[in-house]
Amino acid sequence: MTTETAPAEVLLLRREGPVLIATMNRPERMNALGGGLPEALNEAWFDFKDDPSLRVMIVTGAGDRAFCAGADLRQNDERARALGAESAQALLDADAYRGIRPSFNGNNFGLWKPVIAAINGWCLAGGCELAMGCDLRVIEEQAQIGLPEVKRGMGAKQTTHKLYFLTPLSLGLEIVWTGDTLIAQTAYQLGLVNEVVPKGKSVERALELAQQVCRYPNTYLQYHKLRVFQSIGLPVDYALALQQRDLPHQSSEFREGLQASLGHWPPK
Amino acid sequence: MPSLATRHEGHVLVIEMQRPLLKNALSRALQHELVSAWQELEGNDDLWIAVLHGVGGVFSVGHDVPELARGEGDEADPEPVTGLFPLELSRPVIAAVEGPCYGLGFELALACDLRIAAEGARFGFPDQHLFTSHKVASVLLPHMASLGIGLDLLFTGKTLDARRAEEVRLVNKIVPEGQALAEGVAAARDMAQRFGSAEAFQKQAIWGFPGLPLSTALNLARRM
Structure with missing residues (x-):
């Protein structure tokens, strides 16, 4: 087992044999997608894709509060002001932002290797989409998952298409249009996540599942x-x-x- | 010795897989007998619906692995026999599941139209050394359950109990242990009585809807 750190340290990468564990490491910002994290996730995704010695990837969040709270709205506001835009929404619409969405936000058709989300806490908005873009989801019992964009006057835009293959249409619409978050058990009952585990155990369980996956050629x-x-x-x-x-x-x-x-x- | 028996109950064809000692493993011979049973169903104007069941408290554990291992030629081929899955039939088929429903047996149950499961039934692909292609499950699981449930079953070898299978929409009804066949036949008789012909089920038309753009589906429905 070797431990290495991504250049910006916003994404910690650890190998367990053929399994790559990527930990989003901005706990003070609830691992929000900013500060170089989307770029680091993209780079890790491509490295994983192209490395024949890696067979399964696990994505999780540092700390015990959040998996990922979505786009870093504070950073977006700062950047939006710098660009002369009035709100983060304008930035979300800006071409400049589009290029740094994590590749496995559902668009992983070119990748045949399984990716597992170990959801260790709040899993919101872009963070929820990131988790839905993975193949399997393990969620901790205290975690909540949802697309609260509507409550901030922003529509969920990126990969909510994945939602409709994970739940029946009416439930997907309810999730997107109410913005209400789901507790872990509800997400499990809907089939949106695969397993619920005790607090602090999502990575351990994801690793067990990854090792099971690795038994197949x-x-x-x-x-x-x-x-x-x-x-x-x-x-x-x-x-x-x-x-x-x-x-x-x-x-x-x-x-x-x-x-x-x-x-x-x-x-x- | 045949490993499958059929009998008529009114307009219902009851099909029983009978290899209890080998947990109704789908040998090449049993697969061919199933194809014959589907032909019996389709070829008889008085048969409108079928119930598929396995004896001995087991639906089927899937491939006959010993046969595959020692087999030569056809018997060494893990690809299912052509026509094994009842998807192309005009008649509905109800799977009445007791106990293990694994591998190719699970795919067979998924390819039926409705599934009644007894408490104690289990579903999945638990044999993590049998590297066969689950062609039918890969397509049907995302439609019936969800993308995530499908990938989980295919990638981890995990099995689902009857309750979880019902929760994720892979099973229509749960009944007490030992009651799957009786409940399946009762449901089939009831359906036969309500519909009054094989054609009335419109099975092929209904199976044609999932995956269609909504506008196309609506246009098709108007012509039905």
Whole structure:
């Protein structure tokens, strides 16, 4: 295990074998997306994507208050004033801001490796979108998740599209239009998160899940992530008929896995 | 010896997988017998709906791994037999699930139209050494449950109990242990009585809706 620190130290990167743990490290600002954090997240995302020795990434927040509170509105206001704009909304609309949204804010179609959000506290607005952009979500029991933008007169804009693949449409609309945050248990019941764990345990549990994921060969993970992401939003019959190359059972690991499977077959 | 039995109850075809010692593992032979059962269903004007069940308190643990391991040619191929999944049928199929419903067996249950599960049923892909493609589940899980639930089941080997499966919309109804088949048949008989023909279910039309742009779906619906 080696410990390294991103240039700006707003994102701490730690490796656990094939797992990369990225910790957003602006606890004094509830890990808000500013101060170089979006850029650092982007860089880490690309490094993870391109490093064959890394297979799963975990994203979490430093401290015990927040996973991520979304865009750094205070910083945005300062920058907006500097740009001569009157509000943070104007900045959100500015082209200059668009380029530094974290890449895995739902737009991870080019990445077949699983990303897990370990939600250790408040998970709001852009932070919620970041978590929804991940493949799996583990949330601590005291954490809350939501899109409160509407309560500040700002619409949630970035990747709320992901929400509608995580909950039925009516619930998604309720979340976006009321801005009410959900307690962990409610998010779990809706299927918005995969597991609820005790306070302080989200990274530990995410790491266990990551290690389970790592038991599969790359071909298995790649095949299924591509198939899932290619088929969502398509008519079912069309999606079922899609053909893919590199079937998992054609991999060199298949026969070996079969022997291991025999050892504990049939499953209980 | 056949590993599947069918019987008629009024307009309902009851299909039972019968390999209790091997937990209704889907051998190549059993898969072919299922395809024949679907043909029996589609080919008989008096059969409007089917219930699929496994004997011995197990729905199915999925692939017959010992057969795959020792098999040659066709029997060594983990790709499901063509026509195994009842998605293309015109008749609805109810899966009546007791106990483990894993792997290819889970995919088979997902490809049915409705799922009745007994307390004690479990769903998922727990065999983390069996690197097969879950082609059907990858498409259906995001539609039925959610993107996140689908990825979790596919990536972690986690299984869901009946309650959680119901909560995330993978199961329509939970019944006491041992009651899945009886409840499934009762539901099927009731549906047959209400609809009065196989065509009335409009199964293919309904399956054509998910994933369509809303405007296209509305136009289609107007012509139904």
